[in-house]
Amino acid sequence: MxxxxxxxxxxxxxxxxxxxxxxxxxxxxxxxxxxxxxxxxxxxxxxxxxxxxxxxxxxxxxxxxxxxxxxxxxxxxxxxxxxxxxxxxxxxxxxxDQVPPFSFEEVRNIVQQELGADLTQIFRQFADVPLAAASIGQVHQAILHSGEKVAVKIQRPNIxxxxxxxxxxxxxxxxxxxxxxxxxxxxxxxxxxxxxxxSLRAELDYTIEARNAEKISNQFKNDPGIHIPKVFWEYSTKKVLTMEYVEGIKFNELERLKQNGYNLKKLADRLAKAVFQQIFVEGFFHGDPHPGNVLVLPGEVIAFIDFGMVGRLNPEIKYHFSSLVIALMNQSTDG
Structure with missing residues (x-):
């Protein structure tokens, strides 16, 4: 040392x-x-x-x-x-979401180096100003030549x-x-x-985040009330992650939600059930659900984004945790 x-x-x-x-x-x-x-x-x-x-x-x-x-x-x-x-x-x-962005020139260099092609060959449009800058990387909105809107996360240089x-x-x-x-x-x-x-070392590999997103997406494939962005694997590496672009209102922006006519009770119920599904049924859950990572879409649809951090429960812990929650609900001291 x-x-x-x-x-x-x-x-x-x-x-x-x-x-x-x-x-x-x-x-x-x-x-x-x-x-x-x-x-x-x-x-x-x-x-x-x-x-x-x-x-x-x-x-x-x-x-x-x-x-x-x-x-x-x-x-x-x-x-x-x-x-x-x-x-x-x-x-x-x-x-x-209050971290200074790094330059677009650095963004261009990293994307081209990671994906092995010029930016214009991969994307029809690529915004030079980031949507958000976070501690490990920043996100830019782009449009693929297929016309699909995507969010491209690029890892900070030398991070x-x-x-x-x-x-x-x-x-x-x-x-x-x-x-x-x-x-x-x-x-x-x-x-x-x-x-x-x-957790932080795992976040440095965006392919892990992409697999996390797909695993959680499979949990809700039959639930239209929960949306997980699609991963574009052909445009993703350890340092670049390309996913479907999702635009919504942050879950804690209550006034905006009310102004847009959203049913807050329905949203709360849907979010609680989605969290319980991940933790108690699947034992694999979103590990960083701060307000910036949970969005509300039209129709009271809830979208989870940013899957760099996840949690896991093995069957034994999942069983005991479920038993604890049930005992608490039943006000059972012995339980």
Whole structure:
């Protein structure tokens, strides 16, 4: 680990300075971070406690400053109200879809290199401004020569190397935290980082995401109320994913849904049943269902998008989990 620390010393320092800049110098001190970086004591407690920002805001700013890996970590944490207070969750939710895009020239180069042809040979039209920019890649709308509208996700340049470095550092910091901080050991931070690392590494291979989408699509092939975008395999690789373009309203945009005449009760019922189908029946489910990944289409149709992160339950766990939910519904303490 000492060798890795030396190799990534600059990145360790970036992380420490970001924490200190936003008022978390005490964290740097407590996990022994400052010692091997030889940071002067006087800068550790140059906190921002009096700048009017909440803890949640300062955490969000640290994650934004540190880039894609940490933004992704914050996005996942934003779906865990069981672990974090509401005011921090609200701030972390702002991390979704707020990542600066990379240039269209880089997009063109990656697509052409991955698909082995000029952009104009593959697509009739290709928007140079992305629909959305996320922590690992960004999405552009395009039209195939067949006339089909598609969404093309392109992986950020050199993102795999950046993420690997950050994951190594996060695993080291988690180990330090568990050794020195009682709460970190209690929450099993190392296990959390290991699980996060596995999920994030899987997201770097878009063919895994495509297979996830098709597997979930098969669960709903006879359900017209749930829509999963089609994968265009001939235009997809590990770094480029081409899927059917889906346009809808985010599930949490209640006012827009009401204005467009959608039946909210029907939508809630349909979403709940779709989630139960994935978890309790199939044991294979969408693992990142934040509002940006669940859209409402005409006819109260619900569309799931972005299948980079999924969850699995083996038959035994699925059975016990189902039994737990049934016991809760029946208010059965013994159950």
């Amino acid at each position: 000492v060798g890795k620390r030396m190799r990534h010393m600059s990145r360790y320092r970036d992380i420490a300075i970001a924490l200190i800049r936003h008022g978390f110098g005490i964290v740097v001190e407590e996990i022994g971070f400052a010692q091997f970086l030889s940071l002067p004591q006087k800068i550790l407690f140059n906190t921002k406690e009096k700048d009017g920002k909440t803890i949640g805001e300062r955490i969000r700013l640290v994650l934004q400053e540190l880039g894609p890996t940490f933004v992704k970590l914050g996005q996942i944490a934003s779906t865990r109200p069981d672990l974090l207070p509401e005011e921090i969750i609200r701030e972390l939710e702002k991390l979704q 795999a190397n950046i993420i690997e470095t950050d994951l190594e550092i996060l695993q080291d910091l988690a180990t330090l935290a568990e050794r020195r901080l009682e709460w970190a050991a209690q929450y099993q931070i190392c296990d959390m980082v290991d699980e996060f690392s596995r």
